[in-house]
Amino acid sequence: MLEERETAARVRVEGLREEVARLAGVLEAAEIELDRRVIAREELVDALAASAAGTAAVTEAETAPAPASVPVPGSVVPAWREGLPVTVLAPDYQRILGVFDERLPAGQEPLKAREITAGLGLETTSAKVEGVRSKTRRLAERGWLVQEMSGAFSVGRRPVAVPDAGSSA
Structure with a gap:
């Protein structure tokens, strides 16, 4: 009778292991889909912001400058330029730069x-x-960080040319 119960328990354990393996595969596929959707949304926001920036350049020339507002999550990352404080970035981006300030003394990888x-x-x-990675890449594209050939990121702020920044049409 004990052997029958042991065999039944062993069969149940094997069935549960198979279910866990199946669910791990489903979870991995769902994470990949989520990653793709996050990146797609961020790319769309960037494209819309670039499109709106072109329209806003004409409008800004006609109106007085608005007071600086507090950055909100999901806001556009401005191109880095000398004298631009980190506080213009959304909190998530500020935290990423904070990791570099804490972790990267001069000369570290x-x-x-x-x-x-x-x-x-x-x-x-x-x-x-x-x-x-997507947010860090965006910081690198805007000059706040430098993306190495290896895919790693390092501190090194540099001015970035903003498309159509000089046109006043």
């Missing part, structure tokens, strides 16, 4: 997205890492 994610105190799941 650049950080990978997974290391930045851990430095932010987030889980290092692929979804979180890709979200941080």
